[in-house]
Amino acid sequence: MILQSLNELYTRLASDPAYEIAPPGFSPQKVTFRVVLRPDGSLFAVEDARVDGNAISPQVPQPEKRTSGVKAQFLCDKREYVFGVGADGFRPDCFEDFKKKHLQWEQEISSRSYSVLCRFLERWSPDNFAEHKIPCDIFESFGAFQILGERSYIHDCDRVRSWWIARNESSDENSISAQCLITGDVQQIVGIHPDIKGFKSSVALVGIQSNSSYESYGKSKTENCPISKKAAFRYATALTAILAGPQKGKHRTRLADTTVVHWTETPTEIEDIFSAIFGEVAERSTESQDQLRLSQINRLLSAIKTGSHFNDFGDPHTSFYLFGLEQPNPGRFSIRFFHRSTVEHLLGNLHNHQQCLEIVREFTEQTGKRFPDPEFPAVWQILRETARVADEIPPLLGGALARSIIERIPYPEGIYSAIIRRIHADRTINYLRAAIIKAVLVRNHNLSIPTMLDLENTDAAYLHGRLFATLEKIQEEGYYAQSNQQIKSTIKEKYFSSACSTPAAIFPRLETLSVHHQRHLNPGRKGQFDKLIGEIKWPLSGTKKTHTLIEQGNFILGYYHQRKDFFTKKEALPTIDTMTESA
Numbered sequence: 001m002i003l004q005s006l007n008e009l010y011t012r013l014a015s016d017p018a019y020e021i022a023p024p025g026f027s028p029q030k031v032t033f034r035v036v037l038r039p040d041g042s043l044f045a046v047e048d049a050r051v052d053g054n055a056i057s058p059q060v061p062q063p064e065k066r067t068s069g070v071k072a073q074f075l076c077d078k079r080e081y082v083f084g085v086g087a088d089g090f091r092p093d094c095f096e097d098f099k100k101k102h103l104q105w106e107q108e109i110s111s112r113s114y115s116v117l118c119r120f121l122e123r124w125s126p127d128n129f130a131e132h133k134i135p136c137d138i139f140e141s142f143g144a145f146q147i148l149g150e151r152s153y154i155h156d157c158d159r160v161r162s163w164w165i166a167r168n169e170s171s172d173e174n175s176i177s178a179q180c181l182i183t184g185d186v187q188q189i190v191g192i193h194p195d196i197k198g199f200k201s202s203v204a205l206v207g208i209q210s211n212s213s214y215e216s217y218g219k220s221k222t223e224n225c226p227i228s229k230k231a232a233f234r235y236a237t238a239l240t241a242i243l244a245g246p247q248k249g250k251h252r253t254r255l256a257d258t259t260v261v262h263w264t265e266t267p268t269e270i271e272d273i274f275s276a277i278f279g280e281v282a283e284r285s286t287e288s289q290d291q292l293r294l295s296q297i298n299r300l301l302s303a304i305k306t307g308s309h310f311n312d313f314g315d316p317h318t319s320f321y322l323f324g325l326e327q328p329n330p331g332r333f334s335i336r337f338f339h340r341s342t343v344e345h346l347l348g349n350l351h352n353h354q355q356c357l358e359i360v361r362e363f364t365e366q367t368g369k370r371f372p373d374p375e376f377p378a379v380w381q382i383l384r385e386t387a388r389v390a391d392e393i394p395p396l397l398g399g400a401l402a403r404s405i406i407e408r409i410p411y412p413e414g415i416y417s418a419i420i421r422r423i424h425a426d427r428t429i430n431y432l433r434a435a436i437i438k439a440v441l442v443r444n445h446n447l448s449i450p451t452m453l454d455l456e457n458t459d460a461a462y463l464h465g466r467l468f469a470t471l472e473k474i475q476e477e478g479y480y481a482q483s484n485q486q487i488k489s490t491i492k493e494k495y496f497s498s499a500c501s502t503p504a505a506i507f508p509r510l511e512t513l514s515v516h517h518q519r520h521l522n523p524g525r526k527g528q529f530d531k532l533i534g535e536i537k538w539p540l541s542g543t544k545k546t547h548t549l550i551e552q553g554n555f556i557l558g559y560y561h562q563r564k565d566f567f568t569k570k571e572a573l574p575t576i577d578t579m580t581e582s583a
Helices: 002-014 092-103 112-123 126-132 158-169 229-244 269-278 291-306 343-357 379-384 395-407 413-426 431-445 460-483 491-501 507-518 523-537 549-566 576-582
Strands: 026-028 031-037 043-048 059-061 142-147 177-179 186-188 252-255 258-264 319-329 332-342
Touching (some): 031 112, 112 142, 269 291, 319 395, 332 395, 379 395, 379 431, 413 549, 460 549
Antiparallel strands (some): 026 059, 031 043
């Protein structure tokens, strides 16, 4: 399914000039230096090809996969092949292979530009390298050849390109033909799949280990999963284009250690702005995004929140694809998830996710450098709350969370337990953590939890959370009334974890301490707190010894709801005079 989808994507991208899709036989390659030759084949200069310190990525003849042996590439290679000098000294074996490969094709190609390169190779000696005093920092990647006075590279010459394409399309006597698993056509089967670029190291998405355990019916290696050379080129080129091409910004985002790419069957507005709600924060994009894009993002967020107007973003039945990849080591890929659905189904699942998360926000307006809490938190924001630093986020958690959102399946329980652990560790109960706890309890455990303070909720854990928030508020106001200063450390820092997990052991002590703090309050305020405590404790038949993990989540939500209610402006009750006038 993955390879078939990418093969179909190639057809769409190839017709769009913005993606700069390479023709068969070519692929983008990082180039950091160019070798400028005079028309007689002598070396004029070796120049830095980078732009603002970054390598360029022209379309060059597709390199062959190189392992530990010596294998020269065509017209674009590293300095040990181009000059015979590597970072560790002379490499005459590499240069000789590069020279031999190019000279043997000169008559067949029959191009003036290509002959200039051949003259250079015939005259060049690795011993001449030191004479040119070339900065070594430009050799971090590949180099290409250019003739003095010409803007294009030799590999861009029409005659050279036509020859290379024809050579790649011609039949290979050593290749095996079989029915391609992607297209169904009988064609030549690829031996080694093309590398995918866009990560720290280029690696093939498909590979078969040489081992008898993977062989059957006398077939070995890729004969067991026959994919044609044409289809292999198409899927690899399409995936590289959305990972590392000029349009990667709208297709690629990250979830912890997972790289996520998305696309639609045909160009859609959803494809352009999906990363803004899945991998970045739309509310913080005002300075870096143009107004049109911001308008699109806000319309999409509004549609997701209301669960309607999905038709405004194109055909709702258009196929949508989401693909998660990770490179755990330089030699292989790990596929974290692959999802295919329609735009309508995807937005419906995002709406359900938003409904599960919805809870009263702690901060609704920007104050200084503090941004308001997002109504639709991005996935990376949720993941960030599970660990002390980003590097500690479990690598599998991002993919599991993304899959639960886009497929509307239970959230990973690991994210719930991780949030509870973080709260016990740092005693921070913020909007995001409360929203995640609520979402897991609603979807995974079928609990009914409102967005704001629920005065009708008689769950013991929820009430204990409310009670703890009330006792903390009494402490804060009592301290301020006594010293006219804000308290620096409350009972939350010392007793929250104990109250959350073992309430029976700690609440009697907290209520005794609270009596001391109430002495400093005026009688009216003290009476308000006494009434509130009575309302909270009235449904309680006793205090449980311990709370389960689910009950701890309810405790935290009760604390968060009550705490937020304390700082929510209440509408003033009508006075007797006002009621008389209205009458």
